[in-house]
Amino acid sequence: MSDKPIIQVESLTKTFEGADKPAVDGVTLSIHKNEIFGLLGPNGAGKTTTISILCGLYSASNGKVEIDGKNSKNNIDHIKQIIGVVPQDIALYQTLSARENLNFYGAMYGLQGKDLKNKIELWLNNFGLIESADKRLSTYSGGMKRRVNLIAGILHNPKILFLDEPTVGVDVQSRNVIIEHLKELNKSGMTIIYTSHHMEEAEHFCSRVAIIDYGKIIVEGSPKELISGNAGCRNLEDVFLHLTKRALRD
Amino acid sequence: MIKLLAAIKKEALILLRDRVGLAVLFLMPMILIFVMTLIQDSAFKSLNERGIPIIFVDNDKDSLGISIELGLRNSGMCTFNNMIDGKPATAEMIEKAVSDGKFLVGIVVPKGATEAIRSNVKVLVQQTLGVSDSLQKPTDSVEIAIYIDPITKKSFLTSVTSSLREFISEIKTKIMFQTFSEQISELIPDKNNAPENAFSQSQIIKYKEVYASKQIGEIVPNAVQHNVPAWAIFAMFFIVLPLAGSMVKEKSEGSVLRLQTVPTSYLVFLNGKIIVYIAVCLIQLALMLSVGKIFLPMLGLPTLVIGNSILGIILLSVSTAFAATGYGVMMGTIAKTEQQGAIMGSLSVLLLSAIGGVWVPTYVMPELMRDISIVSPLNWALNGFYELFLRGGGIVDVVGDSLKLICFFIFTMVVSLIVNRYKRKV
Ligand SMILES: Nc1ncnc2c1ncn2[C@@H]1O[C@H](COP(=O)(O)OP(=O)(O)OP(=O)(O)O)[C@@H](O)[C@H]1O
Ligand SMILES: [Mg+2]
Numbered sequence: 001m002s003d004k005p006i007i008q009v010e011s012l013t014k015t016f017e018g019a020d021k022p023a024v025d026g027v028t029l030s031i032h033k034n035e036i037f038g039l040l041g042p043n044g045a046g047k048t049t050t051i052s053i054l055c056g057l058y059s060a061s062n063g064k065v066e067i068d069g070k071n072s073k074n075n076i077d078h079i080k081q082i083i084g085v086v087p088q089d090i091a092l093y094q095t096l097s098a099r100e101n102l103n104f105y106g107a108m109y110g111l112q113g114k115d116l117k118n119k120i121e122l123w124l125n126n127f128g129l130i131e132s133a134d135k136r137l138s139t140y141s142g143g144m145k146r147r148v149n150l151i152a153g154i155l156h157n158p159k160i161l162f163l164d165e166p167t168v169g170v171d172v173q174s175r176n177v178i179i180e181h182l183k184e185l186n187k188s189g190m191t192i193i194y195t196s197h198h199m200e201e202a203e204h205f206c207s208r209v210a211i212i213d214y215g216k217i218i219v220e221g222s223p224k225e226l227i228s229g230n231a232g233c234r235n236l237e238d239v240f241l242h243l244t245k246r247a248l249r250d
Numbered sequence: 251m252i253k254l255l256a257a258i259k260k261e262a263l264i265l266l267r268d269r270v271g272l273a274v275l276f277l278m279p280m281i282l283i284f285v286m287t288l289i290q291d292s293a294f295k296s297l298n299e300r301g302i303p304i305i306f307v308d309n310d311k312d313s314l315g316i317s318i319e320l321g322l323r324n325s326g327m328c329t330f331n332n333m334i335d336g337k338p339a340t341a342e343m344i345e346k347a348v349s350d351g352k353f354l355v356g357i358v359v360p361k362g363a364t365e366a367i368r369s370n371v372k373v374l375v376q377q378t379l380g381v382s383d384s385l386q387k388p389t390d391s392v393e394i395a396i397y398i399d400p401i402t403k404k405s406f407l408t409s410v411t412s413s414l415r416e417f418i419s420e421i422k423t424k425i426m427f428q429t430f431s432e433q434i435s436e437l438i439p440d441k442n443n444a445p446e447n448a449f450s451q452s453q454i455i456k457y458k459e460v461y462a463s464k465q466i467g468e469i470v471p472n473a474v475q476h477n478v479p480a481w482a483i484f485a486m487f488f489i490v491l492p493l494a495g496s497m498v499k500e501k502s503e504g505s506v507l508r509l510q511t512v513p514t515s516y517l518v519f520l521n522g523k524i525i526v527y528i529a530v531c532l533i534q535l536a537l538m539l540s541v542g543k544i545f546l547p548m549l550g551l552p553t554l555v556i557g558n559s560i561l562g563i564i565l566l567s568v569s570t571a572f573a574a575t576g577y578g579v580m581m582g583t584i585a586k587t588e589q590q591g592a593i594m595g596s597l598s599v600l601l602l603s604a605i606g607g608v609w610v611p612t613y614v615m616p617e618l619m620r621d622i623s624i625v626s627p628l629n630w631a632l633n634g635f636y637e638l639f640l641r642g643g644g645i646v647d648v649v650g651d652s653l654k655l656i657c658f659f660i661f662t663m664v665v666s667l668i669v670n671r672y673k674r675k676v
Contacts, residue, residue: 016676052676055511056510056511057507057510057511057676058676059675059676077513080511080512080513081513083511085508085511087504087507087508089504089507090503090504091503091504091505091507091508092503092504092505093260093264093500093503093505094499094503095263095264095267095268096260096263096264096267100260100263103256103259103260104256104257104259104260105508105512107252107253107255107256107257108253108256108257108509108512108513108514108519109512109513109514110252110253110513110514112252136267152508
């Protein structure tokens with residue numbers, strides 16, 4: 001772990017227009033290079049909103065975001081070059097095939113020619129999609145779409161990868177494949193920010209997690225630290241239930 | 251550049267897989283051209299055929315008879331005669347003369363025809379205005395005898411009878427409006443404001459405009475000359491349906507969101523769309539023009555005459571394509587759902603086309619509608635094509651309309667970018 005965090009978030013607040021409460025409420029985070037950072041929380045906690053601000057989709061109402069040492073407000077073009085985003089909702093062309101989708105998005109990241117072609121083949125292979133690569137996406141199963149959705153965000157081998165619930169609605173087999181490949185990408189130097197409802201997966205996958213509820217970070221640390229730090233908790237799910245339940249009562 | 255090519259490829263693929271969209275873009279306008287041209291052919295044809303020997307007897311010696319004679323003489327659609335073998339023709343002589351093949355068509359306007367129409371119309375008008383008691387009944391209708399040589403070719407026949415019928419009904423209408431305005435001016439003391447003038451003027455202008463050709467007499471308007479460019483323009487603007495549809499779909503499918511995270515400007519992406527749809531527009535136009543050139547003549551319809559300014563056609567086509575594409579992008583940016591885009595898009599194009607003179611040429615519209623028609627970009631495009639196809643104009647004659655269309659494109663782009671920026675702000 002290097003000293004200077006690759007992502008530095010300070011007192012980040014976001015109140016949507018017309019909303020009475022902020023969706024993200026004073027979040028402060030430091031994520032270091034090569035971490036797999038998990039942002040965990042119940043529905044509506046503010047995970048997607050936080051990630052969307054980090055990758056420049058939403059503007060923050062308040063607070064500061066620094067990515068790769070640069071303020072995100074005036075360096076969005078640089079930041080876009082080094083990040084990859086895998087949205088929570090499938091964001092692909094349904095009437096195009098997987099290969100056509102990836103060709104297009106790859107080109108939008110500046111990839112081209114043989115390089116692009118090879119990368120697409122590699123990832124379609126890794127995720128068992130080669131055989132259906134030329135079929136229209138609308139004929140794919142939910143799990144297959146999710147895998148293509150993931151590939152579209154990692155084709156260009158970004159420095160920082162944002163994953164918003166990449167394994168939701170995916171069976172155990174492909175879940176394992178996805179996690180394994182993400183771990184490999186991380187080993188080769190990719191910083192990963194990840195959200196999930198799946199506590200067991202997060203426990204094994206993440207080097208550090210933060211639990212967020214009502215837009216506020218409740219607790220932060222490595223899964224091990226959190227489990228041992230909360231009496232009577234045997235795993236991350238216990239910690240999660242323990243903390244978010246209590247937060248509800250407050 | 252690579253990015254732009256990828257965007258173009260993506261857009262083209264999406265369009266190619268949109269079967270309904272393709273049908274709307276290519277099939278619908280072709281069908282419309284066929285149907286509308288066939289329907290309107292006879293009405294236009296009256297202005298087109300020429301040289302048919304016609305023998306005419308006027309026993310009326312009043313408005314109707316005189317107008318028909320004048321109309322036949324001036325229209326140039328036939329060779330006008332009122333003498334048979336050097337003797338003034340009579341109703342009795344006509345039937346024999348036609349069956350002898352001296353003339354293809356004989357026309358007899360009976361005595362008192364105008365008067366009969368007048369009194370008929372007067373009763374009707376009075377009843378309509380509620381001036382008279384409704385006990386009066388219109389007298390029998392006026393009968394104009396038309397003798398036709400049985401060996402006359404069928405196309406000649408329909409052409410002559412329909413043009414005659416049209417001519418007569420027009421005169422009837424004229425008389426009706428005269429009577430109408432007379433009746434009204436009796437009701438309204440201020441005679442200057444009576445609607446009579448407006449109507450008769452608009453009728454005169456109709457013919458004047460139609461015959462205003464730079465190569466006098468060579469190109470005469472017919473159903474083909476109007477319908478082919480009109481529906482081609484309509485089809486080009488109808489790209490709003492697939493274009494706005496695909497843009498809204500991109501929003502709902504999340505692609506737009508993802509595209510906001512890539513290091514590529516939205517403009518590159520938009521340009522890909524614009525290029526594809528401009529190409530589509532030009533293909534549409536080429537297709538419609540070849541329908542007019544090749545397929546309509548096969549149905550016995552006149553061949554499309556496209557004038558002699560290829561540069562003019564190219565300039566006008568490209569400008570129209572830009573305007574149509576810009577309109578689609580604007581609708582796609584404004585619309586929130588696919589349904590909204592489809593309804594807003596198709597209804598607005600229908601409206602703009604009706605106003606712009608696609609369905610009914612502006613020169614037969616009432617003056618008020620003609621003034622309104624100039625707000626429709628479809629009207630600018632259509633005017634340009636009239637200039638080229640009917641009046642034999644050149645590139646300079648369509649610069650004005652093309653400029654207007656390009657300005658419209660710039661306007662739609664500015665609106666789209668502003669709306670897009672506003673919508674993206676979250
Ligand atoms: N575009 C938006 N406009 C208004 N409110 C929004 C918008 N997006 C999210 N919200 C609200 O902000 C809050 C946080 O939503 P967010 O999507 O960040 O939650 P999440 O943690 O990702 O939930 P989930 O696990 O269900 O994906 C919710 O109350 C949601 O209703
Ligand atoms: Mg979410």
